[in-house]
Amino acid sequence: MRRMVIAPLLVALLAVASACGSSTANDSSAGSAPSASAATCTPEKLQTLSPGKLTIGTSNPAFSPYFTGGPGHEWKGQFNNDPYADKGFENTVAYGVAEKLGYTPDQVTWQVTPFGKSFAPGPKDFDLYLAQVTDKSPRDQRVDFSVPYYQANQAIVVKKDSQYAHATSLADLKGATLGAEVSTTSYQAIQDVIQPDNEAKVYNSTSQATQALENGQIDGLAVDFPTAYYIAYVEPGGLAIAGQFSGAGGEDQWGLVMEKGSPLKTCVDRALNEMKSSGELAELEQKWLSDLADAPTLQ
């Protein structure tokens, strides 16, 4: 008796299983992206997460000099900077893009998104994401990147009294124990460009890596150059930049991250290109990252 009930049940389960989902898959491929023009790139036309608003994601903490507004909203604590403040390089770039797309500052919503979640499969909780993300292959297979808004060098931060503080070439750093933050291109730069004799160490956050540097657990810390400047000279401590260098495959090109196939990409690219040609982007770079020019370049 029981068996007779269960058997059709299993068949039904199979039927449901094969039917479910198949109707919803792949119905978003209709039509190729329209060419961007002032007419199509407006808050009314753009298909954003919540209509009429632009949701921008960044990580928490959001670090100086990219965000310098100080703690606020969800961004509380020592290293945090509230993106609603519109202060700092990436913060002002983001508001600049939003303005070019026609959004007023109060139509911009900020969203805390850990870096790892920014490229995880599935729906995104942001329209745009920026947190010094380098555009490179094969990352671009999983998400879309805008045209670059900054080109970053890598740098090595050391203790002032370290024997590596006066390195004149990358070869001088070969004997050093180097460290980097996980999920950064800096680690790749250590491996590919410096190729040190000792295994490089990897840390979860910039603050942990800086602690390890101060502890003497590593001789040098590889980070993006603007970050290096902030660690070495803005935060007090006995640290210095040994030098800057080009990462693996040249300078890092930072782009805004969007969902793969995002309808916003053409408009965002257009906005950034406008900011470039008008000199607005260079102005922002000058304003927030201007002190960074002087550090020896290592070859």
Add this chain to the structure above:
Amino acid sequence: MALRPGRRPDAAVASRSSRILGRGAGRSAAIALASTVVVFTAITLIVVNSPGWPEFKASFLNWDEVKVWFPDIARHFWVNVKLFMVCEAVILVFALGIAILRSLPGPVLFPFRLMAIVYTDLFRGVPTILVVVMLGLGVPSLQLSGVPTSELFWGGVALILVYSAYVAEVYRAGIESVHPSQEAAARSLGLSRLQALRFVIVPQAVRRVIPPLLNDFIGLQKDTALVAIIGPVEAFRQADIAQAADFNFTPYLCAAALFVLITIPLARFTDWLVARDRRRQFAGQG
């Protein structure tokens, strides 16, 4: 073991199952097979037809990523293997010391029992990852001369401290499971209290707790990945690096596969030990 003659346990199970199915074993095997096929096919179909499946497949099950990263991850898995081999050896000895300390009788030795109790309570209570971070980043910052600054060293110490607390409790359970008459018998033969512990109680206790002991070691093998948080690049961290470099989660799967690969033999070995012990213990009875 009180077995009634002529009625083995599996015979009882067999007769009960034939009562439910009403027919021979061949038929029930066929039904089991069919049901398994249907259920697993259904699960597969649900997953494969889900709207996110193509994206999931590209992100989590990407063969190209395996080809690129698996050798690197496997190479760094060697760090995990070395770490748990060393830790397990130290834990075996250290934890037994704690357990014996806690089993010492008499009011004079109370401070030692207290120390053992505080130790096990403390290190079983604090999350392993916190011990790893505090020792790995904290102790080197004291900048004491002669104290190692290697993160791998301090990560290993943290794992030893935490797992010794668990293993000490396992040992203690073993020691307490040895019947008091054993000690009484040993003492009546003229053995001192310590000799009785050394030659009579601990050997029996250790033999009894080998399966739960190995169970804790399986846990330890996986937890070696926690050491990554303070700097050393091991299998999990290498997968982390790969994941961020390519925006792809497949490398995590590679690391997971390596951990499973090494824990399964240990799990089967534990099963085998349990079965062998049971055979020995009940040999000649029945």
